[in-house]
Amino acid sequence: MALKSSNKADTNLYEIEVTVDAETFNDACKKAYMKQRKSIQLPGFRKGKATQGMVEKVYGEGVFFEDALEIVYPDAVMSAIDEAGLKTVGSPFDLEVPVMSKSEGVEMKMKVYVYPEEIKLGKYKGLKATKMPTDVSDEEVEEELKNMADRNSRLITVTDRAAQMGDTAEIDFEGFVDGVAFDGGKGENYPLELGSGSFIPGFEEQVAGHSTDEEFDVNVTFPEEYQADNLAGKEAVFKCKIHEIKTKELPEIDDEFAKDVSEFDTIDELKADIKKQMEEKKQQNADRDYENQLVDQVVDKMKVEIPEVMISARTDEMINEYSYRLQMQGIDLNTYLSYLGQDMETFKESFKEGAEKQVKTSIALNKIIEKEKIEATDEEIEAEVAKLAEQYGMDAEQIKAAVPQDQIANDIKSQKAVDFLVENAVEA
Numbered sequence: 344m345a346l347k348s349s350n351k352a353d354t355n356l357y358e359i360e361v362t363v364d365a366e367t368f369n370d371a372c373k374k375a376y377m378k379q380r381k382s383i384q385l386p387g388f389r390k391g392k393a394t395q396g397m398v399e400k401v402y403g404e405g406v407f408f409e410d411a412l413e414i415v416y417p418d419a420v421m422s423a424i425d426e427a428g429l430k431t432v433g434s435p436f437d438l439e440v441p442v443m444s445k446s447e448g449v450e451m452k453m454k455v456y457v458y459p460e461e462i463k464l465g466k467y468k469g470l471k472a473t474k475m476p477t478d479v480s481d482e483e484v485e486e487e488l489k490n491m492a493d494r495n496s497r498l499i500t501v502t503d504r505a506a507q508m509g510d511t512a513e514i515d516f517e518g519f520v521d522g523v524a525f526d527g528g529k530g531e532n533y534p535l536e537l538g539s540g541s542f543i544p545g546f547e548e549q550v551a552g553h554s555t556d557e558e559f560d561v562n563v564t565f566p567e568e569y570q571a572d573n574l575a576g577k578e579a580v581f582k583c584k585i586h587e588i589k590t591k592e593l594p595e596i597d598d599e600f601a602k603d604v605s606e607f608d609t610i611d612e613l614k615a616d617i618k619k620q621m622e623e624k625k626q627q628n629a630d631r632d633y634e635n636q637l638v639d640q641v642v643d644k645m646k647v648e649i650p651e652v653m654i655s656a657r658t659d660e661m662i663n664e665y666s667y668r669l670q671m672q673g674i675d676l677n678t679y680l681s682y683l684g685q686d687m688e689t690f691k692e693s694f695k696e697g698a699e700k701q702v703k704t705s706i707a708l709n710k711i712i713e714k715e716k717i718e719a720t721d722e723e724i725e726a727e728v729a730k731l732a733e734q735y736g737m738d739a740e741q742i743k744a745a746v747p748q749d750q751i752a753n754d755i756k757s758q759k760a761v762d763f764l765v766e767n768a769v770e771a
Contacts, residue, residue, distance in 0.1 A: 347450065349427035355457050355650050359435075361423040363415045363449040372445070375410035408443055415449065430458040433652035456650040462710045465644025467764060471771040472636035475629040479621045487617050488596050495604055498589040505554045506588045508538040512550055513587040516561075520579050527571070528579070532586060543579075550583065558584045570684045637764040641711070642703045649702060657698040658691060665694075711760040719755035727751050 347360035363371075376395040383398055384390040399406055424431055435453040442450035498511060506512045512535050518528030537547045549561040561581040569575040594600050601613040666676040680690055711717070728751065731742045 346423040346426040349423075349429065352454065354461075354648050355459055357427070357429060357455050357457060359423055359427060359429075359453060359455060361419050361451045361453070363419050363451075365444075365446060365448040367415060368411060368443075368448045369445055371411035371414040372407045374414055375407040378410070379407075404445060405443070412440070412443065412449065416451075419449075419451070420453070424455065429455065431455045432458055432650055433656060456652050458653075459647045459649055459706060461647065462706060463646040464641065464707065464710050464714070465646075467641045467644075467711060468767040470637050470640050470764065470768045472633050472640075472768055473771045474633050475625070477622060477625040477629050479618050479625065483621060484614050484618050487621065488614070491604055492593045492596055492600070493591070495600075496591040496593045499592045501588045501590050502555065504588075505552050506537060506550060506585065507590075508548070508551050509536075509591065510551075511536045511589045512585050513589070514550065515584045515586065516581045518579050518581045520574065520577050525574065525579075528581070546581065550585070553583075553585055555585050555588055558582070570682070633768075634761050634765060637768055638704055638707070638761060641707045641764065642700070645703065645707050645710075647703075647706060649699075649706070653702050654695065654699045657702050658694045661694045661698055661701075662691060705757070708757045708760040711763060712756045715760070715763060717756050717759050717763065719752040719759070723755050724748060724751055727755055 345362050345364075347362050349357055349359045352358045373395060376398065380393075381391040383393050385393040385397060385401055388397070395407075420435060433456050435455045437452075437454045439452040440449065441452065442448070501510065513532055514535055515531045516529065516533065518525055535542065535547065535550065537551050539547070541547075543563045543565060545563045546561055549559075549563075553559050561583055562578070563581070564578050565571075565574045565576060567576045594603070596610060598609050601607045601610045605613050605616070607613045607616060662676075669676055669679055680687065683690075725739075728739050728742050731737075731746065731751075732739045735742070737745075
């Protein structure tokens with residue numbers, strides 16, 4: 344198996360010719376025969392007993408050629424690409440097989456896209472960016488305390504007043520359009536938080552003001568973009584009844600509250616810890632934003648032609664990652680798309696812009712890595728493996744088996760390239 348020729352056909356596109364010698368191809372034909380032998384039956388032979396020669400005599404010399412080609416193709420093509428020194432992206436395409444015989448072996452012609460060969464970076468040292476403020480005000484701390492109190496509130500039943508926004512009303516409801524009940528428009532003993540925005544616009548506001556055991560109508564209009572086409576833009580009447588009204592009872596924000604919700608004994612200690620954590624989070628966000636500003640400038644100044652296959656591949660990866668996250672929540676992607684009223688093509692299109700930006704960012708950082716001769720040391724790789732092992736509750740050897748070392752090294756080098764941009768930047 345060898346490379347016969349490699350010629351540039353267009354920007355980032357090559358045509359290659361690959362040969363497989365007769366001996367290797369004949370051996371692949373034999374493997375194909377052996378794989379199928381037990382299922383082959385010829386007249387005068389018991390099933391699985393016909394020789395390769397007899398099968399070829401009956402069905403023709405090329406009976407096993409297609410299967411043999413599948414056997415030799417991966418190694419032959421990979422070997423030829425390595426020999427040509429090409430860094431390919433995506434799979435070869437436009438395959439032609441002008442020669443395939445036992446006496447001559449195989450000749451294949453195909454096209455392959457390669458990683459961008461001409462990448463021109465603009466200025467990437469001395470870039471200017473603005474850092475976000477990281478100060479945390481007393482008002483922000485107080486707001487977080489209120490949120491903590493809300494999360495630790497309890498619901499108590501109200502009997503002496505009508506429902507108000509912010510209450511949770513347990514209701515029965517049934518919806519009608521033109522006097523006819525519609526599917527999915529009925530519920531019993533449903534706990535509706537008024538003001539949550541979980542129901543059709545205008546519904547929750549009309550429940551407010553009504554009391555326990557009261558029956559009343561709610562008149563709404565479904566949004567034009569509503570997911571159910573038969574209801575979109577339609578006026579509807581919901582027959583409702585309130586069974587119970589509950590309101591939140593918030594705890595006092597004092598030392599006892601601090602003891603209940605944290606490891607601290609006083610509210611002042613809790614406030615100090617909240618402020619510290621908020622400052623750390625703001626600092627992380629500010630650092631990330633600063634880095635992104637610098638990387639975006641490099642990407643914007645870069646001149647490169649990117650094979651569409653790179654963007655398509657990254658788009659598919661992002662969709663697979665999204666699908667996996669849904670599966671972890673027990674949701675199938677197709678079911679999710681049906682709920683959104685989207686088809687796969689529309690959904691895929693929504694990822695393309697982000698995929699293109701990620702591909703461009705990767706290319707830009709790789710070019711900086713090349714120009715600045717950035718490396719990942721063995722110690723840095725081991726430290727990253729240990730970090731991943733702790734993060735995922737696995738031992739180091741499991742991480743090494745699951746994640747290729749090259750990938751870990753590339754991640755380290757990419758972060759070092761970003762660090763290089765930061766170290767050589769000027770704060771505006």
